[in-house]
Amino acid sequence: MLSFSIVIAFLFIYRSLSHFEVAGSGEVKSAFPRFITAIIQIVDRSPSPLSIKTLNIVIHNELSNRLLTSVLTRYHGECTPQAFRCFSFEVDVLYYRSLSELHLALIKAFKASRYLDQNGIYFPTYAPSNFDDDDHIEFYSDDKITKSSPQMKIPMHQHQENKASLALYIVLVMVAILSFALTTAVTVIFCYRIRKLNRDVLCQNTPGMQIARDRVISQLNDRDWDGPFWFVVGADTQLGLIDKQVSNKPPFNSNTGTASNSVISWQEELSRISKCVNWINSRKNKPKFVIVCGDLIDAFPNDPQRSQQISDWKAHFSSISVPLICVCGNHDIGNSPTPAAIGEYIREFGEDYFQFWVSGTKHIVLNSQFFADSSRCPEESKSHDHWLDETLQPDRCAVHTIAYQHIAPFLRARDEPHQYFNLQVQSREKLLTKLSRAGVSKLFCGHYHQNAGGWATSDLEVVVTTAIGCQLGNDSNVPGLETSWSKPAGSPGIRIVQVSRSSISHNFIKLSNLTDDLEIC
Numbered sequence: 070m071l072s073f074s075i076v077i078a079f080l081f082i083y084r085s086l087s088h089f090e091v092a093g094s095g096e097v098k099s100a101f102p103r104f105i106t107a108i109i110q111i112v113d114r115s116p117s118p119l120s121i122k123t124l125n126i127v128i129h130n131e132l133s134n135r136l137l138t139s140v141l142t143r144y145h146g147e148c149t150p151q152a153f154r155c156f157s158f159e160v161d162v163l164y165y166r167s168l169s170e171l172h173l174a175l176i177k178a179f180k181a182s183r184y185l186d187q188n189g190i191y192f193p194t195y196a197p198s199n200f201d202d203d204d205h206i207e208f209y210s211d212d213k214i215t216k217s218s219p220q221m222k223i224p225m226h227q228h229q230e231n232k233a234s235l236a237l238y239i240v241l242v243m244v245a246i247l248s249f250a251l252t253t254a255v256t257v258i259f260c261y262r263i264r265k266l267n268r269d270v271l272c273q274n275t276p277g278m279q280i281a282r283d284r285v286i287s288q289l290n291d292r293d294w295d296g297p298f299w300f301v302v303g304a305d306t307q308l309g310l311i312d313k314q315v316s317n318k319p320p321f322n323s324n325t326g327t328a329s330n331s332v333i334s335w336q337e338e339l340s341r342i343s344k345c346v347n348w349i350n351s352r353k354n355k356p357k358f359v360i361v362c363g364d365l366i367d368a369f370p371n372d373p374q375r376s377q378q379i380s381d382w383k384a385h386f387s388s389i390s391v392p393l394i395c396v397c398g399n400h401d402i403g404n405s406p407t408p409a410a411i412g413e414y415i416r417e418f419g420e421d422y423f424q425f426w427v428s429g430t431k432h433i434v435l436n437s438q439f440f441a442d443s444s445r446c447p448e449e450s451k452s453h454d455h456w457l458d459e460t461l462q463p464d465r466c467a468v469h470t471i472a473y474q475h476i477a478p479f480l481r482a483r484d485e486p487h488q489y490f491n492l493q494v495q496s497r498e499k500l501l502t503k504l505s506r507a508g509v510s511k512l513f514c515g516h517y518h519q520n521a522g523g524w525a526t527s528d529l530e531v532v533v534t535t536a537i538g539c540q541l542g543n544d545s546n547v548p549g550l551e552t553s554w555s556k557p558a559g560s561p562g563i564r565i566v567q568v569s570r571s572s573i574s575h576n577f578i579k580l581s582n583l584t585d586d587l588e589i590c
């Protein structure tokens with residue numbers, strides 16, 4: 070359609086140029102004088118003009134084409150401008166030094182062709198039946214081209230024809246321009262739709278656990294803003310913890326490798342995972358992704374229960390209809406991780422720190438165990454710090470930058486003392502300073518098994534989400550569960566995070582409130 074429009078436009082421009090009328094002592098009647106000059110240049114094949122003056126050539130009636138053809142053929146080689154007929158042209162002098170020189174050249178050519186008498190006015194060689202007083206050629210030399218020169222008289226019917234031709238030309242050019250604009254608009258919309266479809270396919274049609282390789286999730290790399298969206302933050306599914314607490318069974322000691330002889334089950338945690346997955350799958354307006362902020366399972370590395378917990382965890386999340394992203398926690402790689410423990414986690418869940426992009430927002434996943442205790446993996450910790458410094462470099466295309474890790478820097482206030490559920494003050498300050506300077510606006514964490522959090526700066530919020538699994542305190546959701554934690558337990562749930570171009574908001578939803586009619590804008 071675009072090519073057709075361009076061809077039509079040029080065809081009518083070409084045709085219109087052959088019908089322009091220009092007449093009278095330097096007064097240009099055509100709105101397109103540069104096209105007249107272009108035509109004469111093509112016919113003449115002349116060098117650049119030595120001077121720019123004006124010549125009026127008026128040719129009337131049926132003899133005009135043969136006359137002009139004869140002149141041009143003699144002086145400019147073989148060229149037969151069939152388009153020139155019965156019209157007047159006002160043109161620039163191209164390579165003649167003066168109008169007089171051009172005048173003499175044309176008189177000489179016409180005389181040689183026996184079309185003029187000695188004065189260059191009439192055509193005596195033509196019989197009266199083919200020639201009358203209206204058939205003539207008139208020349209105006211330099212001294213006659215003045216403001217007082219008489220205007221050439223053009224018959225009225227030629228004016229009307231030329232006006233109609235010009236009007237038709239304008240209409241057709243406008244149609245061509247509108248066609249071009251419409252084609253361009255349709256093409257832009259089509260390309261936008263295709264690009265949007267590709268983004269939707271990239272994100273929505275790659276469900277299940279996402280495996281990070283080379284510190285990125287290749288399936289999630291959408292760096293263009295595509296409008297508001299939402300995602301789900303969960304934490305601490307921690308299969309096996311509830312049963313361990315209910316049965317008052319001693320936890321596995323990761324340092325000594327001693328495990329309980331009793332069989333520990335994790336059916337309660339699995340049922341909670343299923344409830345989350347089923348609710349997400351049932352929604353028409355699905356989240357862009359789901360991320361679990363650490364402690365996927367309860368069993369530490371080398372615990373005999375670990376392999377079965379990993380297998381059951383994967384099986385219950387396998388049916389999820391959106392991308393699932395994992396963050397490693399202290400139970401996943403150990404309180405004091407080793408290179409071997411980290412390697413085992415990577416084989417099962419993908420890399421322990423990485424980045425990904427969703428709808429123009431940059432997401433950074435950290436390994437908080439390097440901040441808590443890296444004494445047994447110093448090289449891995451250095452690599453993590455170096456990668457983080459590079460990843461936090463300013464990125465102009467990021468609408469927002471969001472970070473995730475398991476252990477929160479603090480629970481309520483940035484200057485609170487260190488305890489098991491937060492980071493040491495020195496590590497905390499170093500991390501928060503980096504994130505704040507890089508423009509990170511939200512840091513989502515888990516580990517505490519209760520909701521908590523606060524503002525590190527006016528622009529950086531730390532958000533702590535309670536567990537999907539066992540709650541910190543006496544969990545009223547599980548009969549017989551009495552933990553050593555003194556605080557009352559909350560309720561298991563997930564956090565809904567809504568992202569617009571200008572802001573990020575979040576709300577915690579209890580699992581018991583996950584219904585099909587729950588509205589999410």
